[in-house]
């Protein structure tokens with residue numbers, strides 16, 4: 001029962017291919033529209049993981065030709081000030097997408113803030129209007145990480161229709177929207193979580209198993225049906241106590257699970273690598289859509 005090791009869903013390669021295509025698309029649209037697409041990322045505080053993500057987003061923007069309007073605030077910035085900044089960005093014609101880097105430090109009402117973003121600039125797909133469209137199965141801006149998972153599955157022509165997808169995790173950023181996207185693609189969807197009894201038995205039913213919990217080694221080989229497609233959304237940073245070096249691992253016990261699964265995403269280089277690219281896609285979609293060029 002061996003699995004060819006090339007059964008890896010290579011998010012990094014797909015992201016790079018998509019970024020090349022985006023770069024060309026922007027180069028074509030820019031003379032018609034008369035400006036670059038623009039993305040504003042708001043970050044509060046100095047969480048090192050957030051700073052790294054924001055840096056990655058700005059680098060990717062520069063690479064494809066999106067102008068960054070990054071703003072970094074100290075933790076004592078007020079909710080009112082952030083709201084006012086969002087209103088300015090809503091009215092700023094150079095800005096196609098607005099993203100509030102999450103999580104915000106304690107004391108901020110992030111949902112209230114997300115709802116100040118003009119829905120057509122909500123490139124994170126977290127505004128109630130965009131989430132509502134997703135529930136209804138209408139087109140709209142969709143959350144980047146789950147959209148990246150769907151794109152990976154379609155790129156590798158892995159059929160979702162009629163398959164049993166088990167999503168472990170029910171966050172508003174990943175688990176819930178991904179379950180809805182899988183449902184829209186005609187999967188039979190189960191959402192499992194920390195209160196699900198006999199999680200292993202539920203996972204073993206999955207043709208497509210998604211781990212989006214944020215806990216290392218959450219998914220062991222015994223929880224995976226042979227031949228299942230395993231999608232690892234977890235991003236956990238582990239520090240080696242002897243070397244002090246840190247590395248990223250997912251929620252899946254990769255080596256043993258890879259022997260059971262038909263296809264599997266690595267961490268890093270899998271879903272996470274797709275997330276930023278979907279953000280760029282959403283920004284360019286909003287840019288083109290504003291000018292009737294979608």
Ligand SMILES: Nc1nc(=O)c2c([nH]1)NC[C@@H]1CN(c3ccc(C(=O)N[C@@H](CCC(=O)O)C(=O)O)cc3)C=[N+]21
Nearest residue numbers: 053100101102103124144235268269270272273275276
């Ligand atoms: N409003 C908001 N929207 C988000 O989409 C959002 C957020 N807040 N807060 C934090 C999470 C996390 N996130 C990732 C982005 C890039 C990688 C990524 O590039 N990962 C690479 C490697 C990164 C590395 O090596 O450090 C990979 O997995 O291959 C991962 C995770 C977006 N998030």
